[in-house]
Amino acid sequence: MTYLKQLVCLGTCCICLMPNVFSQVGINTTSPRTALEVAGSTKISDSIVITKIKSLKDSDNSTFLIQDENDFIKTLDVSNPTGAALGYIQEYVIVNPQLDWVLDFDTRISATDYVLNTVSAHYNRELIMNTANGINSSIPYASAFIKNGTWHIIADYPSANNRTPSEIGTWTITTLIYSRDLSKQFGTVNIPMANATTGSATSPIIN
Known part of the structure; x- marks a missing residue:
């Protein structure tokens, strides 16, 4: 007992x-x-069913799960400043160009691996317009282009210069950079306008 x-x-x-x-x-x-x-890489041969995902708080760090070329699932921590991410925001402060003209700034970012867009650009000096040809206004122009395999930036106020040529001006250009591996690339769409001012895509790229 x-x-x-x-x-x-x-x-x-x-x-x-x-x-x-x-x-x-x-x-x-x-x-x-x-x-x-x-702890370590995980390989799953079947589907995963996720029933509930808690909402992120402002203090939480978001992490993505991605599948690499070897069919392994890995984490993508966007809070890690040195790791890979879906997209990057980079601000360039370009000091003392020739008056307000940045003809060619090489970011040295690979055009094969990334897509770069200029989001905003502003110049910090007072300008004077070239009125010799009847021009009395100018709109800032900033764009990104590919040259020798890397992304370059051009910035200028056409037909305008520093009011005081001896002053040192500064361009602040914000760019948005996407990884080609982690974003969908649709390629180029050619739009024949036939000498018209309006046009329309044959079909939307996203339905």
């Missing part, structure tokens, strides 16, 4: 301890931080 009581007591203790022992499972780790933590 004493043996039976000891056995029942031992079984009760095991049941009580099981939630604490088996509530978290770790693979390649002895200290899992969630219900299931896998």
Whole structure:
């Protein structure tokens, strides 16, 4: 009878301890931080069903799961400043160009691996217009183009110069950079306008 009581007591203790022992499972780790933590690359041959995703808070760091060329699932931590990301925002501060003219600034960013767009550009000096040809206004022009395999930037106020030529001017140009591997590239769409001022795409690239 004493043996039976000891056995029942031992079984009760095991049941009580099981939630604490088996509530978290770790693979390649002895200290899992969630219900299931896998330390290392994961390869899944079937689909994954995700039933609920909690909303991100402002203090949370968002992380993506991506599949590489070897069909392995890896994490993409966009909060890591040195890691890969879906897109990048880079501001260039170009100091003391020739008056307000940046003819060719080489970012040295590969045009094969990335797409670069100029988002905004402004110049910090007062300008004077060239009125010799009847021009009394100028709109800032900034754009990105490909040369010798890398992205270059051009910036200028056409038909305008520094009011005081000796002043040092500064362009602040913000760019948005996409990785070609992590974004969908539709390629080039040719639009024949037939000498008209309006046009329309044959079909939308995104439905």
